[in-house]
Amino acid sequence: MAVELHEREFDPAALLAQFSSELDDEGAVVSFTGRARSRAKDGGDVEALILEKYRGVTLASMRAIAEDAHTYFPISRSHVVHRAGRILPGEPIVFVATASAHRRAAFEAADYMMDRLKTEAVFWKREEREVGSSWIEPTDQDHLDNARWDRRAGEELCRESMKV
Template identity: 70%
Template sequence: MSRTVELAESGFDPAALLARFNAQLDGEGGVVSFTGYARGAAKDGQSVEALVLETYRSMTLASMEQIAADAHARFAITRSHVVHRAGTILPGEAIVFVAAASAHRRAAFEAADYMMDRLKTEAVFWKHEVKGGAKSWIEPTEADMEDASRWADRQD
């Protein structure tokens, strides 16, 4: 089993991360990856100049590592890689990368989905958008919380 968690203070290349992840495979038959990008428009339609994610580095990393560990305990995955940006992120830049590998596809799909739902709702970040020079704090939405809650209701 291999589990990697990173908190990136600058941009990263999702394609390079996936290539490196795939190069380390050891016979797994399924790999699923997800990359999230900063949007240029807020939910209210206003242009977003930047997304800022503040952290308390050790606490944030610990929350991310727990999410990855829980995914390994819950699903039959052999390896995972999670990278999450912190700091100032411009529209179009990658915010998060998640990859999971397993003998078969289903576990990889479910583990990647699970990790993303929990990263969105539980990872320790303080987020705000910069619009028109002003900042507005961002919290997980009701839909984000519903997505995450479905894992509590399931037995895998």
């Protein structure tokens, strides 16, 4: 399990290649890359996304999410990279990779981590626009997506993920 917080742009393809090269006999590798959008939810142009963090707290929150994924899903490895600082449209914000013997666990673990990163990782997010900036929060849909992973049902999630 690897968790990183970067202040500069990263290369998701290079991260995936490195992750894949370190695997043993896993039959499934899943990766997700999130990129900064150029349009806000209201349709306005976004010049940059600013992600502020308190490094120790932010990393601890990211690590807890990854640890939970390893507890709930039969994955052998994971790698999470998140950007902080000023991010331009099109630049990667987050990279998540998971590996498992079977595809379902790898897919669900990556999905689970993304839902929790979106709503629970400790970041303060602000959109910069031509005429000012505004703080942004996770949406109602983000919270609904995260709620489906009721952590009290962790054992059930794990059992379901082991089905091929």
